[in-house]
Structure formats: C-alpha cells, structure tokens
Amino acid sequence: MATDKELNDFLESVERRAFKQAAYAVRKDEAALDIVQDAMIKLAEKYGDKPAAELPMLFQRILQTTILDYFRREKVRNTWISLFGGLGRREDDDEDFDILNSYEAEEGSAAAESSADQVERAQTLSLIDDEIQKLPARQREAFLMRYWQDMDVAETAEAMGCSEGSVKTHCSRATHALAKALEAKGIKL
C-alpha cells in the first residue's frame, strides 16, 4: 500500500507531464489544470490504498478517462448553446465526434503560443509542441504514454483500452508523422 509520501512523490513526478498531456488534448491550460486536479483526486480517493507500483498505470487510465469526460461535457454544453443560439445546427453522432475537429487552440494559452522569442531552442521546442498537438488523438496518446511516461506496450494498451498491436501501430505512425513534419520545417534533433 502506498504511503502518503509515496503518493505525494508519485504525483509530484507526474503532474507536469500530465498537465502537458491534458493541454495537448484539450488545448486550454485552465481546463487541463482542472483535469489533472480531478485525476489526482480520483486516484487518491479510490486507489490511495493500492501499492505504489500500480499507481502510474492507474493514474494514466484515470487521466485518459477524465479527458474523455471533459470532451463529453463540452459536447453537451456546445449542443445546448447551439440550440439556444437558434442556429439550428444538427447534432452530431457520438461516433463521428472528433476531438481535433471540435477544438481550436485558445489564443493566449501555452498550447497555441507562437514562438515569439528569438531563441532557437525555444522555437524548436515550440514547434515540437505544435507538431505533437497536431497528431491524431490516439496516436498522440500512444506516443506520449510509450515514450514520455515510460510505460511499456502492454501498460499503454491497457490504459488506452486497445490491443498491443494497435499501440505499436499508433506509435510508429506518430513517430513517422513527427519525423516528416520536423524535417519539412528544417528541424534536426
């Protein structure tokens, strides 16, 4: 069972990456912070008595679920707004729902920030950030979990609720897409 210190250390080690991960998905820093807070609370409340070794996997699953919940809530909210706005826009099917189609980067947020400063490194980091954000949601999730969160293929598959083969495919496609995009912009890592 994880002690308070173990849980605190774990959350401290993942909170920034979790925030970036959520920010890539929702493209709003405030919403991303709320999502990370909700995920942390859910982990502590429901799985606080689990062994420390199980926490990374559990936290990733909770984070992914919380991000999805956010999109569901936003979709419902947008539907009501469009109904009362008298625009008469037709409701989309859940299955046709695409996160990337529904969201645009919020002006002023870290996600949409243009590389205003002249430092080359900062520009490169900003471009990488942008390219990761442009990836399809599932590819981005797989790539970040696998290579940023240090999860193995099996853990990533379990957290994403798909097969290990799908994880490998998503990772491979994401890496190729990033390599192509960075090469097109003349960025060499």
Next chain:
Amino acid sequence: MNTDDINLAYKIRHALNDTLDELPASTTERLAAARALALSRKKAHAPVQQQQQRRPLFDLASVLSMPWVARAAAVAPLVAMVAGLVGVYQAQQEQHSADLADLDAAMLSDDLPLTAYTDHGFNAYLVQQQQSLQQPQRAQ
C-alpha cells in the same frame, strides 16, 4: 519501428522534458495545490479487523495449511455428517424393500388369485359387497 525512429522518439522525449521546466509559476503552483488537495482526500487503509470478518466460513486453503492433527479435527465433523447421511439413506432403502416384500408375500399367500385384482367386475363386486354390509348396520 527501426532504430532511427526510436532515436527520434527519445530525442522528442528529451525536448518535451525541457518544456516542463518552462511552465509558468502560476501553473506549477496550481499543480502543487491540486496535489495537496488530492492527498488530503487519500483513501484510508482498510482496517485489519474488517479483513478478518470477510474470511469465508470454510476456507480449504487454510485447512490444508494446518498440521495433520488439526486438519483431521477440522475435517472429522464433515466426514461424520456424510457417513450419517449415507447410513440414513441405506436404512430407508432396507425398510422400503421389507415393506414391499411383506406386501408381495401377503398377496401370494392369499386364497384370492392374483388375476382377480386386474378384473374390473371383481372390483365392482367388492364395492357392492361393502355397501350391502353397511346398509343393515344403518337399519339397526
């Protein structure tokens, strides 16, 4: 994925880690506050007493782990109960067989032939006889 792809993936990871250090102070403060809030709501450890109450009435694994004397003592009531049930069943079967044998013997040793029991006319004769015997009793 080939080696180049994996190398690129890890270089991107390195770059992403660099971006973490550049998060604004307001964001890191908010994350720290969220962490503190989560820790304050941490699920308490389940007390040992509750775990003991959840033990099943008959746990085969715990019985097998006992020494042989204790194991025999734990299993003896179960064996006695099964033996008792078998004994009761046997006794009932024997009693039933004895009843049937008595009935067969009575039928075979009777003066009336066995075919009389399958004859409907004989059955009607018996009923009539019974009624005629009851009528004089009522008249008296």
